Every structure is written in C-alpha cells, then in structure tokens.
Amino acid sequence: MAIFGRLLDRRTKDHIQKSVTQALGTKRSGRSGILDTLLRYIIIALLFISLIILAVLIIDIAIDGFDVLSSRLGSFLSGTLRSRSVDEGIGIQQGLVGSFWIAVFVAVFAFPIGIAAAIYLEEYAPKNRLTKFIELNIRNLAGVPSVVYGLLGLFIFVKGFDVFLLRNFKSLVGGSSLAAAGLTLSILVLPIVIITAQEALKTIPSIIKEGAYGVGATKWQVIRGQVLPYAAPGILTGTLLSMSRAIGEAAPLILLGAVTGRLGLKAGLFDFYQLQERFTAMPIIITNWTQKQGRDIGFGENAAAAIVVLLFFVLLINATAILLRNYFEKKRA
Amino acid sequence: MTTLEVKPSNDLSVDLTGKQSRRRKELFVHIVLAAAGAVSLIISILIIWSLLKEAWTFIFNVEWANVWSIGWFPRRGFYDVKTLIVATFITTGIAMAIATPLGLGAAIYLSEYASKRFRAIVKPILEILAGVPSVVIGFFALSWVAPQIVSRIGGSDGGSLMAAGIGVGILTIPLVASISEDSMRADPDSLREASSGLGARKRHTIFSVIIPASISGLVASFIVATSRAIGETMVVFLAGGAADTAIFTSSAYDGSLTMTAAMASLSSGTDSVVGEGLTFQSLFFVGLILFALTLVLNMIATRFVNKVRERY
Numbered sequence: 001m002a003i004f005g006r007l008l009d010r011r012t013k014d015h016i017q018k019s020v021t022q023a024l025g026t027k028r029s030g031r032s033g034i035l036d037t038l039l040r041y042i043i044i045a046l047l048f049i050s051l052i053i054l055a056v057l058i059i060d061i062a063i064d065g066f067d068v069l070s071s072r073l074g075s076f077l078s079g080t081l082r083s084r085s086v087d088e089g090i091g092i093q094q095g096l097v098g099s100f101w102i103a104v105f106v107a108v109f110a111f112p113i114g115i116a117a118a119i120y121l122e123e124y125a126p127k128n129r130l131t132k133f134i135e136l137n138i139r140n141l142a143g144v145p146s147v148v149y150g151l152l153g154l155f156i157f158v159k160g161f162d163v164f165l166l167r168n169f170k171s172l173v174g175g176s177s178l179a180a181a182g183l184t185l186s187i188l189v190l191p192i193v194i195i196t197a198q199e200a201l202k203t204i205p206s207i208i209k210e211g212a213y214g215v216g217a218t219k220w221q222v223i224r225g226q227v228l229p230y231a232a233p234g235i236l237t238g239t240l241l242s243m244s245r246a247i248g249e250a251a252p253l254i255l256l257g258a259v260t261g262r263l264g265l266k267a268g269l270f271d272f273y274q275l276q277e278r279f280t281a282m283p284i285i286i287t288n289w290t291q292k293q294g295r296d297i298g299f300g301e302n303a304a305a306a307i308v309v310l311l312f313f314v315l316l317i318n319a320t321a322i323l324l325r326n327y328f329e330k331k332r333a
Numbered sequence: 334m335t336t337l338e339v340k341p342s343n344d345l346s347v348d349l350t351g352k353q354s355r356r357r358k359e360l361f362v363h364i365v366l367a368a369a370g371a372v373s374l375i376i377s378i379l380i381i382w383s384l385l386k387e388a389w390t391f392i393f394n395v396e397w398a399n400v401w402s403i404g405w406f407p408r409r410g411f412y413d414v415k416t417l418i419v420a421t422f423i424t425t426g427i428a429m430a431i432a433t434p435l436g437l438g439a440a441i442y443l444s445e446y447a448s449k450r451f452r453a454i455v456k457p458i459l460e461i462l463a464g465v466p467s468v469v470i471g472f473f474a475l476s477w478v479a480p481q482i483v484s485r486i487g488g489s490d491g492g493s494l495m496a497a498g499i500g501v502g503i504l505t506i507p508l509v510a511s512i513s514e515d516s517m518r519a520d521p522d523s524l525r526e527a528s529s530g531l532g533a534r535k536r537h538t539i540f541s542v543i544i545p546a547s548i549s550g551l552v553a554s555f556i557v558a559t560s561r562a563i564g565e566t567m568v569v570f571l572a573g574g575a576a577d578t579a580i581f582t583s584s585a586y587d588g589s590l591t592m593t594a595a596m597a598s599l600s601s602g603t604d605s606v607v608g609e610g611l612t613f614q615s616l617f618f619v620g621l622i623l624f625a626l627t628l629v630l631n632m633i634a635t636r637f638v639n640k641v642r643e644r645y
Contacts, residue, residue, distance in 0.1 A: 043438050143560060
C-alpha cells in the first residue's frame with residue numbers, strides 16, 4: 001500500500017477506484033446475480049436429493065422391520081430359516097453365525113496377507129516394471145465385479161477343478177461350505193486391504209525412518225518399530241471398511257451355493273465343524289426373504305428386520321472407521 | 334526410502350554387516366512379504382484361467398444359433414447373450430442418468446460452496462450411503478422405488494429394469510461424488526483466486542475453470558461408476574423383475590435379466606448349478622464377457638486418474 005501511495009498520484013487513484021466500483025456495480029445487478037444464486041440452489045438441491053434418498057431408505061426399512069423387531073427381537077435373533085413367514089421359529093441365528101465366520105476368515109486371511117503385500121510394495125519392492133504391473137493388477141482386481149469372484153470360488157472350492165497344487169481344496173473346505181465362502185470373500189477384499197494399507201504406509205514422514213536407520217536399526221526393525229505403529233490407524237480404517245464390505249456382500253455367496261431354503265444345521269457361534277458344512281449368511285437370508293415376499297407378504301417384514309440387524313453391524317463398523325480416520329487426520333494435521 | 338548399505342571392507346576393523354542371525358531374519362521377512370505381494374498375481378491368473386477354461390468349452394460346443402435367439406433360457410439350451418447385454422445397458426444407462434447429476438452436484442457443493450463445518454457433517458453421511466450393502470438397496474428398490482416411483486411414471490409396482498436401474502443409480506451416487514470431489518479439490522486454490530481476481534463470478538469459476546481443470550477426474554468417476562453399475566448384481570437380481578429366464582426386451586418397464594442377474598439366478602435356488610449340457614459353462618461365458626467389459630472400463634479410468642496426478 002505504501003508503494004502505491006508513492007507511485008500513484010491522487011487523481012489516478014480516484015480514477016481507478018471509480019472505474020472499479022462502476023464495473024462491479026453494473027455487474028452485480030441484474031440477471032447475472034440471479035443466475036449465480038439459481039445455480040447455487042440447484043446444486044444444493046442435488047446434494048439434498050441424495051441425502052433425502054438415504055433418509056427415505058433408512059426410514060422405510062425401519063418402519064417395515066419395526067413390528068418384528070419390537071415384538072419378538074429375542075426369538076428373531078435366535079430363530080432359524082423357515083419355509084413360512086408365520087412360523088414362530090423364524091429368525092436369523094444361522095445367518096449371524098455365518099456372517100460372523102466370514103468376518104473371522106477375512107480377519108485371518110485377508111488382513112495379514114494384504115498388509116504384508118502393502119509393506120512389500122511400499123518398502124521393499126524395487127521400482128521396476130514388475131512392481132508397476134503388480135500395482136496396476138491390484139487396482140484392476142479391486143474393480144472386478146463381485147460375481148466374478150463368486151465364479152472363481154465356484155471353480156476352485158465347490159467344483160474342485162484341478163488347479164495345479166490346489167486340487168485338494170475341495171476336500172479341504174468341503175465343497176459349498178462356510179470355509180469356501182470365507183476364503184472367497186477374503187480373496188474379494190484382499191485388493192482393498194492392500195490399496196488402503198499402501199495409502200496409510202505412504203503417509204509416514206521419511207525423517208522418522210531415517211532416524212531409526214541412523215541408530216542402527218535393520219529394515220524390518222524400522223518397519224516394525226516405526227512404520228507400522230505410525231500407519232496403524234490408517235491400516236485399521238482400511239481393514240474395517242473391507243470387513244464391512246465382506247459382511248454385506250451377497251453375490252459371490254449365491255454363486256457358491258449358499259443355502260436359501262432350509263438349513264438343517266443350527267450350530268453355535270464357536271462350533272468349528274460347521275466350517276465344512278453348507279452355510280447361509282445375513283445378506284443371503286435378506287435376498288431370499290425379499291424374493292419370497294411376493295408369495296408370502298410376511299417375509300417382507302422379516303427381510304426388513306434382518307436388514308436393520310445387518311445395517312446395525314455394517315454401519316457400526318463403517319462409522320468406527322470414519323471417526324477413527326477423522327480423529328487421526330485432525331491430530332496429525 | 335532410504336536404505337543404508339554398508340559393504341564390509343578390509344580397512345574397517347569391525348564388520349558392519351552385523352550378525353549372521355540378524356541378516357538371516359531380514360532375508361526371511363523379505364521373502365515372506367514378497368510372497369504376500371505375489372498372491373494378487375496368483376489370484377488374477379486363477380480368475381482368468383477359470384473364466385477362460387469353462388468359457389472355452391462353451392464357445393466350442395454351443396450351437397451359435399442359440400446364442401443369438403429369442404431370450405435367455407439356459408436350462409433349455411437358449412443362451413441369448415443379446416438379451417442380457419441390452420438389459421445391462423438399460424439398467425446402467427438409467428443408473429448413470431441418476432448418479433451423474435446427483436453425484437456431481439454433491440461433489441461441486443462439497444468442494445466449491447460448503448463451509449468446513451457443513452462438509453465435516455455431510456461427507457461422512459455420504460460415506461455411510463457408500464457403505465450400505467447392495468442387498469439393502471435391492472430390497473429398497475423392490476419394496477419402495479417400484480411401488481412409489483416406477484408405478485407413477487408408467488411402470489408396474491413390481492420389479493422392472495427401471496426399478497433396478499434407479500436402485501443401481503442410488504448405489505453409485507457416492508462413488509461419483511467422492512471421486513469427482515477428490516479431483517476438484519485437487520485443483521490448486523490459485524486457479525480459483527485467479528479467476529475471482531479477474532472478476533469472474535462463481536458460476537464462471539466453476540464451469541470455465543474448475544470443471545475443465547478437473548475434467549479427467551470427472552470422466553474417471555463416470556467410467557468407474559459405469560463399470561460398477563455393469564457389475565452390480567444384487568440390486569438387479571432382486572428388483573430386475575425376472576427370475577431364471579427372460580425374453581428379449583428393449584423396454585425399461587419390462588422385467589429382464591442383466592448379465593449379473595442371469596448368473597445369480599442361474600446358481601440360486603438349486604443345490605448347485607445344474608441343467609442340460611452347457612448350463613454350467615454358460616455361467617463362465619457370461620462371466621468372461623462381464624470381466625472383459627469392466628476390465629477395459631477400469632483401465633481407461635486409471636488412465637484418466639493418472640492424468641490428474643501428472644498435472645498437479
């Protein structure tokens with residue numbers, strides 16, 4: 001400002017000021033301002049339509065499922081698949097157990113392998129064509145439709161085709177079984193685990209690593225002692241999101257032959273023998289009851305109630321992941 | 334990635350390579366991690382191999398007149414792929430017609446207008462919508478969208494391609510919104526400031542500066558969402574209005590089977606995929622088409638995303 005004061009004489013300054021206010025004055029009035037406001041409202045409206053859809057979805061399902069959940073929550077959670085909706089014993093216990101085990105499989109197989117692969121790609125892999133190809137490949141795998149993973153599971157686990165060393169997989173998992181479902185969904189979420197873990201590993205400042213190397217740590221010691229603890233919240237967020245994805249996924253399970261009609265088996269939560277048996281899961285029960293509501297309207301209510309239970313778990317996991325991420329983003333910013 | 338490499342040399346009195354056990358452990362860890370890195374390659378090979386092997390059998394044994402006929406009746410030997418592809422394009426088209434404006438609108442608002450506080454509330458809500466499983470949207474499409482929306486615009490109150498398409502659209506809104514928003518926020522603020530400094534209004538800044546600058550990301554979001562819509566199974570399976578079989582139709586108000594819905598309905602209901610002759614193989618043939626289509630779309634999208642990364 002001081003410079004302007006010295007460079008411009010008073011008359012020039014007044015002249016500039018006048019022309020600027022004139023220009024602004026003519027532009028601010030009239031059509032142009034209205035169009036701007038209109039655009040703003042249109043964009044707000046588009047955003048709010050999305051939010052309204054979400055609200056309608058949740059309210060509609062909550063209303064549909066309210067009767068079942070309020071009148072017989074206990075027997076609904078402990079009941080089993082039935083062929084008629086008026087049956088007293090109808091419930092989702094088998095689906096809850098199935099989905100629980102699928103989550104266990106994802107935690108046991110997809111998480112360690114995915115995180116290890118991410119560490120390899122970020123910290124060890126040489127920057128060459130092969131690494132680039134592997135990364136591109138993982139990104140493409142993440143975009144493969146879930147039914148195709150179902151075909152893969154069907155091919156390897158259920159039909160037991162000879163796949164070089166894997167020919168015994170069918171007898172190991174017991175064909176169309178809970179173990180086959182867990183493994184297939186682990187394969188499905190593996191690329192997501194790898195990508196999110198990689199993103200988390202990228203955030204570590206190099207000073208931290210250099211400091212650890214400087215005091216004589218080996219590569220693995222640096223990773224275990226510095227890199228992993230620093231990236232842990234980000235990795236955890238990614239694993240939680242992939243777990244909720246696996247719990248809600250239905251298409252691959254249908255391909256694998258999940259039981260939709262009657263499942264004789266009613267195993268407890270920790271009965272290991274059920275891993276080799278026929279199975280069902282929450283999304284499969286919902287699918288099946290939704291299809292049956294055309295013939296037997298009572299199934300619609302039960303499907304909505306099952307959705308409320310599934311959404312409770314899925315949204316709980318997602319909300320935890322999102323809050324966790326926001327908390328650490330804020331803390332580190 | 335700073336690695337410290339110290340070679341043993343005769344000049345030093347101490348051997349800096351460390352204890353042998355320590356080096357052995359490092360090597361072991363390296364091998365284990367590399368093996369985990371290779372798992373993704375094995376999965377890809379297995380997917381392609383399983384699809385090709387069964388699809389090959391189908392291609393060489395099927396009567397091709399039945400692959401281009403009146404409809405999809407796999408258990409009777411009629412595998413009209415055209416029925417499935419047209420139905421897939423119809424649902425995908427409807428879905429994108431819904432998801433593109435809504436998702437883009439949400440992205441523009443969050444990136445260009447919203448206050449920090451508003452954004453902090455609305456962004457997680459959109460992420461919640463992204464986390465809703467597709468079976469749930471399928472149920473919603475069949476039990477709310479069909480009777481409340483589709484029946485009012487001339488369709489039936491049961492399942493139809495229109496209801497399924499709207500459902501898939503709802504499912505892909507958050508995807509379009511998040512990728513578009515990311516790419517618009519990647520535009521440096523200096524662009525916005527320069528534009529305002531020249532006296533441009535907000536709408537000119539958005540349409541003449543921000544959107545052209547982030548066009549690669551916006552195109553990528555559209556393509557990724559399209560690929561997701563093509564591969565979406567549960568919504569079209571539940572709300573598509575056809576079970577097991579479908580006659581060729583090009584009307585969105587009819588029920589029909591998309592590629593994914595055909596695969597799902599072929600394997601549900603019975604103990605396993607059974608049927609006359611090539612039914613099982615037809616599953617993998619359709620799967621191969623679906624895989625190829627989505628793969629090509631995803632590769633194109635990756636190209637566009639990389640363009641954004643290169644620029645800023």
